Amino acid sequence: MLQGISSEAFVLGCSAIGAGLALIAGIGPGIGQGIAAGYGAQAVGRQPEAKGDIIQTMLLGQAVAETTGIYGLVIGIILLFVRPLMGAL
Amino acid sequence: MLQGISSEAFVLGCSAIGAGLALIAGIGPGIGQGIAAGYGAQAVGRQPEAKGDIIQTMLLGQAVAETTGIYGLVIGIILLFVRPLMGAL
Amino acid sequence: MLQGISSEAFVLGCSAIGAGLALIAGIGPGIGQGIAAGYGAQAVGRQPEAKGDIIQTMLLGQAVAETTGIYGLVIGIILLFVRPLMGAL
Numbered sequence: 001m002l003q004g005i006s007s008e009a010f011v012l013g014c015s016a017i018g019a020g021l022a023l024i025a026g027i028g029p030g031i032g033q034g035i036a037a038g039y040g041a042q043a044v045g046r047q048p049e050a051k052g053d054i055i056q057t058m059l060l061g062q063a064v065a066e067t068t069g070i071y072g073l074v075i076g077i078i079l080l081f082v083r084p085l086m087g088a089l
Numbered sequence: 090m091l092q093g094i095s096s097e098a099f100v101l102g103c104s105a106i107g108a109g110l111a112l113i114a115g116i117g118p119g120i121g122q123g124i125a126a127g128y129g130a131q132a133v134g135r136q137p138e139a140k141g142d143i144i145q146t147m148l149l150g151q152a153v154a155e156t157t158g159i160y161g162l163v164i165g166i167i168l169l170f171v172r173p174l175m176g177a178l
Numbered sequence: 179m180l181q182g183i184s185s186e187a188f189v190l191g192c193s194a195i196g197a198g199l200a201l202i203a204g205i206g207p208g209i210g211q212g213i214a215a216g217y218g219a220q221a222v223g224r225q226p227e228a229k230g231d232i233i234q235t236m237l238l239g240q241a242v243a244e245t246t247g248i249y250g251l252v253i254g255i256i257l258l259f260v261r262p263l264m265g266a267l
Contacts (some may be wrong), residue, residue: 007187010097012174013103018111021198022254025162026157027117027249028205029215032212034121037150038128039216042222044146045132050141050226055146057222057233061215064151064240068204068247069114071158075201075254076111076164080173084258085190110198117205123213157208 011085019079032065081089100174108168113163121154189263197257203250210243 044051070088077085094102129147135141167173216235222229256262 026114027210030117
């Protein structure tokens, strides 16, 4: 009874849902980077003279934690703008 | 019984779901930044004289933790206002 | 009764959703690597002279934690670009 919906529309609609799902990956970096920020702030409170080294380590570790969030963003952008599945239709 | 739904409506409806899903990413920064705030407050309680350094480190780390939440927001806004999938229909 | 949607479109649409779901795996590495970054920053604050060894250990551990996020990314890319399911149709 979905006779009004074309194949293209079905793939595009599912791509919108897929893109949204991929962005959910961002939950992880958000939690992890916040934990790193907490430990970093605590460490600076204890050793303010090591602030530079602490922040540098925190930022380096947070950058690694960001990667999977970027994976999700990239797949989401691919689904919305590159649309590789449409070429296989 | 969904025979009244057009292809455009299907893509737009799925875009609404996709946008909502993308915003779920905000769970992460919310938790992570809250943890950072907790450790920051604790650290200031222990070393009030280091308050400036602690807050600076906390805010820097929280700013990094915000990024994936912004990714979700941007994809949600793109799905709702730019609607790139409609151009491929 | 989905006569407007071809079999190819159905598989491709579900592939988009599957790809999005696979990327959700990135939550784990994001959290875990952030925790590693937090402990790393804390350790550097306590022993700034051991910074090189601490960062090296942190990065090695984070690299291991990244693997499942890459699994999700690889399956997502396969679903979108290799599309092995279409060959079985």
